[in-house]
Every structure is written in structure tokens, then in C-alpha cells.
Amino acid sequence: MADDASHAQLTPAAPKPAHVPDALVYDFDYFKDPGFQTDPHARIAQMHKEAPEVFWTPRQGGHWVALSYEANYDLGRDWETFTSEFVPQAQMQAMRAALPPGAPHIPQPLPINVDPPLHTKYRIPLNGAFSPKAMNLLRDDIRALAKELVANIAPKGCSEFMADVAEPLPVNVFLKMFGLPLERAEAYRALVKEHFESIDFDPKATIIKLQKVAAIMRDTFLERKENPGDDLISRLWQANVDGQPTTLEDMENWGVLLFLAGLDTVMNGIGLGVRHLATDPALQERLRQSPELSQELTEELLRRYTFTVPVRMAAKDTEWHGAPIKARERVLMLLGGADLDSSRFAEPERTDIDREDKVHIAFGTGPHRCVGSHLARIELQIMYEELLAGLPTFRLDPANPPKFHGGNVIGLDTLHIVWDV
Ligand code: HEM
Incomplete structure (x- = not known):
């Protein structure tokens, strides 16, 4: 348990349901945990020493958390026990049918918020669009942009790296491949930030947020239907779901998910x-000498700092890795816990690019496994290569320590680094 002072910033504790044994309660607020503000992965490592492999926390409305590798691995695959359909399809259709004529569509992020078999129908068009072959074609553009961003900061000797490089690189790459105008990047990022800042227990608030996301893309969707280009929006218009032509509603359902996933992960x-490299000059040096190791580096850093936190809801009562979970209870997949589990990885906190087995689950498991993983890997790898080639040894700025955030995508708000010029 955190002390009283740090409790002040946590969400109020929900009452413990009677079926939850005391031994499985552990206090953890995945948005506001004080440890997550200073070093989320150190906090996850601490949890492994203190918490059961599946535990219940009273924070954020009260929910279960899967911490171990096995519990997370199984959760992602068992969609019949743990659904991604927080709003069942029948309820979604009824809400849409009740809309007054001309009211905006209620978008549902697809395919992430539906289970198979419907999931598969909406996933298939994305698989082709994000295939390794299609993503490899983007390599030259990604490298040119990474080079340019690094060249811009190199003479300065310091950088707030999130704003200077970490954000513009993937945002530009995604907007270009998806087909959204780059000049609206700032407005898009503001919407994404608002979306991920907190969770809404009121479904109406979620609907309003998603409608805002859909609305900011609608004119581009409609324009691209009439004038197709060489982008994903145009390709998705030409796809079909179950033999039916793509509708504007389909575009908005895919669009809200791709927008949120593409612009924040x-x-x-x-x-x-x-941030890790800035604390590990020997690793920087090794990669400068042997840039061909960048793929191993990318995988080990993805494992060591796994950062997305998907959610499921129990579809039925179940006994899960020792936890008595009841239907409709939420379960958080703390994938960062899975990849820091010592029963899966020896000395998990050691960053070791020579580790023989670094097969992590940073991209999830089961039917929803990340469709953007090939793109993400290419971007990360090229970024590390260009950064290490373009800057001398860099370190954290002692005057400005990194600022982290928790939530469904753990990460950094600011990262100040310095180097000698
Ligand atoms: C390092 C970066 C990324 C990480 C760690 C990551 C992680 C994940 C994870 C863990 C899931 C599974 C969620 C679940 O089980 O509910 C997922 C799904 C997904 N990701 Fe990513 N992601 C990354 C980048 C991207 C990018 C760049 C895109 C697209 C531009 C993307 C698009 C998606 C989509 C569409 C899904 C849903 C797939 C489905 O439901 O079948 N991701 N991602």
C-alpha cells in the first residue's frame, strides 16, 4: 500500500466485492500510481515482489490485474472467457437504431472491440494493408525523416526528445500512410491525448470522445472516396466486409482505432x-560500433519496457490463475508485468541484447495481436540507428528528469537529453 500522502492523488477506493479474497487485494492505480509517475517499469518490478500473479485493486472503479506472463498470455488468447466487447453488438445496434435521423454514427473501434468471428471480418482488410511487404516500402521515407529530425537537434547539445523526435516521427509516418493531412497533426494529437488521459465509466462520455475523433477525419474520408490516392483510407474504401462494400460507418469504425493506435503508441x-539508452553509454557505444545489432536492440527494449495495457471483461464466471473472477468484471492485461516476469525471463530487469530468448508479448497475444507491429518495429529500429549515428554519447539532463504517465499506454511526457557539442 502507498502511504497516506500519495493516496491523496489516487482515485477513490471502490468497495471490495465479497467474492474477492483479502489475499488477492493489492493497491494499484494504473493511471495515478505514484510509482508510475517516477518510473513505471521499476514499479512493475516491485509489484512482482509484492503482488499475486492476478490481483484485485480498488482503484479506477475496482478491477482485476494480470501481472504474470502466463496469465497475460492466456488472457489474450481466451476471447471466449475474456471478451473485448464491452458494449455487446446487440446493444450497439439498438443504440444506433434509436438515433434521430441525421445524427452522427456511434463509432466502435474495430476490430479491437469485437470478438471473433466478427473480429476476423474487420481484421482481414487490415492484415494486407499492414503486411511486412507493404511496410518495408516505407523504409526509405522513414529513414529520411529520422535523419532529418536527428540532424535538426545534433548541433544543439540538448533536446526535449519527445517533442523534437519521438512524437513527430511516428505521427508523420502514420498520417502519410493513412492519408490524413499533415497540417492538422497538432489538432489530431490533442484529441488523442484527451482520449487517453482517463477512462470513462459513463459510455456516453466515451461515445462523445469517439464521435469527435470520427468527425475530425470525416471530410478526408469522403474526399478520398471520390478521389482515391495511394493511401490506406483509399484502400479501405476499396475493401469489403463479408462481401459488402465499405460504408462510411465502417470507415469511421476502423478510423477511430487506427487513429488512436497509430498516433500514440x-x-x-x-x-x-x-531513455534507457541515455542511461547506458556502453550499450550506445556497442550499437555505434555494430549498427547491425539494432534489431536485437529493438526487441530487447520492447521486452524490457513493454508499455501497452489492454483491457478485457470476463464473459462468464471463471477461476483464473487462482482468482475468482465474475462475469462483467474488468481485467487489465499488464503486459509490462508479463515481460518482466522472472519465471519467463532470467533476470528480467537486465537489459541484455544478447539474451537468447527475448520473445516478448509487447504486441499482445491471440486474435487481437497488434496489426501495426511490423510498422512499429521498422520505425523503432530505424530511429535507433539514425539517433546513434547522428549523436555522440547522450545522457539524461540531470536538471530535468523524465516525466512519465500511466494509463492504457504507459510512456513519457518529457525526456530531456544532453550531449557534448
Ligand atoms: C510499439 C508500438 C505498438 C505497440 C507496443 C502496440 C501494441 C498493441 C497491443 C498490445 C495490441 C493488442 C490489444 C488487445 O489485445 O486488446 C495492439 C492491437 C492493435 N494495434 Fe498496436 N501497438 C503498436 C503500434 C501500432 C501501430 C503503429 C498501429 C497502426 C498504425 C497499431 C494498430 C493496432 C490495431 C489496429 C490493433 C487492433 C488489432 C485487433 O484488434 O485485431 N499498433 N497493439
């Missing part, structure tokens, strides 16, 4: 990786 991965 990679930047946090870059931030966490570069």
Missing part, C-alpha cells in the same frame, strides 16, 4: 527506449 516506445 510508437512515440512512447521510442521515448522509453531512448
Whole structure:
């Protein structure tokens, strides 16, 4: 338990349901935990010493958390026990049918918020669009942009790296491949930040947020339907779901998910990786000498600093890795816990690019496993290569320690680094 002073900033504790044994209660607020503000992965490592592999926390409305590798691995795959459909399809259709004529569509992020078999139908068009072959075609553009961003900061001797590089790189890459105008990048990022800042227990608030996201893309969607280009929006218009042509509603359902996933994940991965490198000059030196190791570096940093936190809801009562979970209770997949589990990885807190087995689950498991993983890996790898080639040894700025955030995407708000010029 955190002390009283740090409790002040946590969400109020929900009453413990009678079926939750005292031994499985552990206090953890995944948005506001004080440890997450200073070093989220150190906090996760501490949890491994103190908490059961699946525990219940009273914070954020009260929910379960899967901490161990096995519990997370199984959760992602068992969609029949743990659903991603927080709003069942029948209820979603009824809400849409009740809308007055001309009211905006209620977007549902697809395919992430539905289970198979519907999931598969909405996933198939994305698999082709994000295939390794399609993503490899972006390499030259990504490298040119990474080079340019690093060249801009190199003469300065210091950088707030999130704003200077970690954010603009993936945001530009995604907007270009998706087909959204770059000049609106700032407005898009503001919406994404608002979306991930907190969770809404009121479904109406979530709907309003998602409608704002859909609204900011609608004119581009409609324009691209008439004038297709070489981008994902145009390609998705030409796809079909179950033999039916794509509708504007389908575009908005795909669009809200891709927008939120594409504009917030990679930047946090870059931030966490570069923050590690700034504390490990020997590793920097090794990679400068042997840039061909950048793939191993990327994988080990993804494992060591796994940062997304997906959520499921129990579809039925179940006994899960020792926890008595009841239908409709929420379960957080703390994937960072999975990849720091000593029963899966020897000395998990050691960052070791020579580690033989670094097969992590940073991109999830099961049917929802990340469709953007090939793109993310290419961006991370090229970023590390260009950063290490373009800057001499860099370190954290002692006057400005990194600022972290928790939530469904753990990451950094600011990362000040310095180097000699
Ligand atoms: C390092 C960066 C990234 C990480 C760590 C990551 C992680 C994840 C994880 C863990 C999931 C599974 C969620 C669940 O089980 O509910 C997921 C799903 C997804 N990701 Fe990523 N992601 C990254 C980058 C991206 C990018 C760049 C895109 C697209 C531009 C993307 C698009 C998606 C989509 C569409 C899904 C849903 C797949 C489905 O439901 O079938 N991701 N991601």
C-alpha cells in the first residue's frame, strides 16, 4: 500500500466485492500510481515482489490485474472467457437504431472491440494493408525523416526528445500512410491525448470522445472516396466486409482505432527506449560500433519496457490463475508485468541484447495481436540507428528528469537529453 500522502492523488477506493479474497487485494492505480509517475517499469518490478500473479485493486472503479506472463498470455488468447466487447453488438445496434435521423454514427473501434468471428471480418482488410511487404516500402521515407529530425537537434547539445523526435516521427509516418493531412497533426494529437488521459465509466462520455475523433477525419474520408490516392483510407474504401462494400460507418469504425493506435503508441516506445539508452553509454557505444545489432536492440527494449495495457471483461464466471473472477468484471492485461516476469525471463530487469530468448508479448497475444507491429518495429529500429549515428554519447539532463504517465499506454511526457557539442 502507498502511504497516506500519495493516496491523496489516487482515485477513490471502490468497495471490495465479497467474492474477492483479502489475499488477492493489492493497491494499484494504473493511471495515478505514484510509482508510475517516477518510473513505471521499476514499479512493475516491485509489484512482482509484492503482488499475486492476478490481483484485485480498488482503484479506477475496482478491477482485476494480470501481472504474470502466463496469465497475460492466456488472457489474450481466451476471447471466449475474456471478451473485448464491452458494449455487446446487440446493444450497439439498438443504440444506433434509436438515433434521430441525421445524427452522427456511434463509432466502435474495430476490430479491437469485437470478438471473433466478427473480429476476423474487420481484421482481414487490415492484415494486407499492414503486411511486412507493404511496410518495408516505407523504409526509405522513414529513414529520411529520422535523419532529418536527428540532424535538426545534433548541433544543439540538448533536446526535449519527445517533442523534437519521438512524437513527430511516428505521427508523420502514420498520417502519410493513412492519408490524413499533415497540417492538422497538432489538432489530431490533442484529441488523442484527451482520449487517453482517463477512462470513462459513463459510455456516453466515451461515445462523445469517439464521435469527435470520427468527425475530425470525416471530410478526408469522403474526399478520398471520390478521389482515391495511394493511401490506406483509399484502400479501405476499396475493401469489403463479408462481401459488402465499405460504408462510411465502417470507415469511421476502423478510423477511430487506427487513429488512436497509430498516433500514440510508437512515440512512447521510442521515448522509453531512448531513455534507457541515455542511461547506458556502453550499450550506445556497442550499437555505434555494430549498427547491425539494432534489431536485437529493438526487441530487447520492447521486452524490457513493454508499455501497452489492454483491457478485457470476463464473459462468464471463471477461476483464473487462482482468482475468482465474475462475469462483467474488468481485467487489465499488464503486459509490462508479463515481460518482466522472472519465471519467463532470467533476470528480467537486465537489459541484455544478447539474451537468447527475448520473445516478448509487447504486441499482445491471440486474435487481437497488434496489426501495426511490423510498422512499429521498422520505425523503432530505424530511429535507433539514425539517433546513434547522428549523436555522440547522450545522457539524461540531470536538471530535468523524465516525466512519465500511466494509463492504457504507459510512456513519457518529457525526456530531456544532453550531449557534448
Ligand atoms: C510499439 C508500438 C505498438 C505497440 C507496443 C502496440 C501494441 C498493441 C497491443 C498490445 C495490441 C493488442 C490489444 C488487445 O489485445 O486488446 C495492439 C492491437 C492493435 N494495434 Fe498496436 N501497438 C503498436 C503500434 C501500432 C501501430 C503503429 C498501429 C497502426 C498504425 C497499431 C494498430 C493496432 C490495431 C489496429 C490493433 C487492433 C488489432 C485487433 O484488434 O485485431 N499498433 N497493439
